[in-house]
Amino acid sequence: MSTSADSLLQLVVESAAVPLLEGTARDLEIPVVRGKATVLLGMRRTGKSSLLMQRAYGKMAKGGATREQIALFNFDNIAFEDFTGRDLLALVEAWRKQFPQMRTAKLYLFLDEIQQIQRWERALRELIESPLIDVTVTGSSAKLLSTEISTSLRGRSLATEVWPFSLRETLRHTAHSVPANWPVTKRAQSELESLFERYVVRGGFPEVVTLPDLTWSKVLREYLDVTLMRDVIERHSVSNPNALRTFVRQLLRASGRKVSINKMSRDMASQHIEVGKNTLHDYVAYLQDAYCFFFVPIFSDSVRKQQVNPKKCYSIDPGFVNANTAPGHFDRGLALETLVYIELRRRGHQPFYGDFGRGEIDFIIGSDGEPSALMQVAWSIADETTRARELKPLWDAAKKWPKAKLTVVTAYETDQLKDNRHHIEVVPFYRWALQG
DSSP: OOOOHHHHHHHHHHHHHSOOOOOSOOOOOOOOOTTSEEEEEOOTTSSHHHHHHHHHHHHHHTTOOOGGGEEEEESSSGGGTTOBHHHHHHHHHHHHHHSGGGGTSOEEEEEESGGGSBTHHHHHHHHHTOTTEEEEEEESOTHIIIIIHHHHTTTOEEEEEOOSOOHHHHHHHTTOOOOSSSSOOHHHHHHHHHHHHHHHHHOOOTTTTTSOTTTHHHHHHHHHHHHIIIIIIHHHTOSOHHHHHHHHHHHHHHTTSEEOHHHHHHHHHHTTOOOOHHHHHHHHHHHHHTTSEEEEOBOOSOHHHHHHSOEEEEESOHHHHHHHSOTTOOOHHHHHHHHHHHHHHHTTOOOEEEEETTEEEEEEEOOTTOOSEEEEEOSOOOSHHHHHHHHHHHHHHHHHOTTSEEEEEESSOOEEEEOSSOEEEEEEHHHHHHHO
8 A cells, every 4th residue: 555645745744844964974985976876884873874864964065955955764764664665756756746846956865774665676776767866875784785786776876884983983973083193192192092992892883982881781782682673583584583692692702703603503502492504504694784793704715715614703893792792701802803803894895814824814905815914903912922823923924925014903002023024013903093
C-alpha cells in the first residue's frame, strides 16, 4: 500500500522545518561528480547523519542554495516504516508541490539510511538520472558498497567510508587545539597524553566522546545491541541469535589477535552452543557488512596462503571492546593496535599482517610483493624482551624490502633507531595520528 498524499505532505513539512547545523568538521575527502550519487557508508552512530546535515548546511552557507532546495530525510525512523522506492519518488514529487519553485530549481536530496527502504534501488537510480536532482545517501551496510550500490546504480555512485572520530577530530570536537609544529612543550605533551589515554579507553564514537563517566559504556553496549539486531539478525534473518551473540563476545575479546573459526566453533560447542563452521563464516561476513569487525589477511602473493592462514580480527573501536567485555579483559596494547588499524583504514589503506622468520609484523602496507611501509604497535618497548620481539621482525624484513618505511607506534615513547642501512622511527600514537 502506498503512503497517502497527506502523510507525504506531513513528512515534507516536518523535514523542511528541521534546522540545519554545521557540527564538528570531519577530515574526509568526499568526491563529488556530476551525475553520480554521493554515498556515505559506515557503522551506526559513527556520525553519518551529522555529516549528511553538514553537507546540507554547506549547500546553503557556501553554495548559495535556499532552504527549499534542501530535502533531508532519515529513513531509520518509524515514520518511514514500510516505505518503498515508489513512496520515495512520490515524496520527492510532494516536496516539489509544496515548493513550486522547485519545478525548475536544483533539488539537493539527502537520504539517511537508504537501505531501510524496500526496493530503493530503482527509485534511487531514477532520481540520480534527473538533471535537477543532486543525491547524497548514507547506509550502515558494506553491501551498499560491494554489491547493491555497484550493481544497482551501474557506476553512478561514489562511496566514502565514515569511521568513528579520529584523534584529531576528537580534539576538535572537544575544543582542544591540534599542534601546528612538533615537538611540543612539556605542558602540551602532557595534555595530549591525557587526551590520548581517554581516547584509548572510550574510542571515537562521536556521541560517546563527551558523555559522563557513568554513561558512555552503557551507550556503547546499546550500540552493539541495536547494530546486531537491525543490521545483522534482521537484515540477514539469523536463526540463532544466541550463537551470534556468543560469537561476537569471542571476537571482542580477540580484537587485535589472530582468530580461528575452527577453534571458536569448538569453544562454543564446549559451552553447549551448537553452530556449524559454515554458519560462523556467514556471521563473519554479516559483521563485516555491518562494520562491526574487520579481518586482516596475511601478506602473501599466494591467494591460497591468504585463505588458509588465520586472519587478525579488529573491532570498529577500542571503546566498543572495552564497554562490551567483562572487567579485566581490556588490553591497552591491543586497543592501541586497533586504533592504528582503524587509522590506517581511515587513510585509505587495506593493511595485511606478516609472519617473518619467528616474528610477526602487525601491519604491512602495499602489495605486488613490495610493501611501502612496515609497522609494529606496542604500548611500550622499554622492556628488553618486548623490544627484541617487536624490532627483530622489522630489521629482518628490511633486508628483503629495503625501500619500506619502518615504524613502531607506542603509547608514549619516541626514538630513532638505525643500523648500517635501515632506520626505524619509534613514535607515540598521538603524534603519529595527528601528523598523518
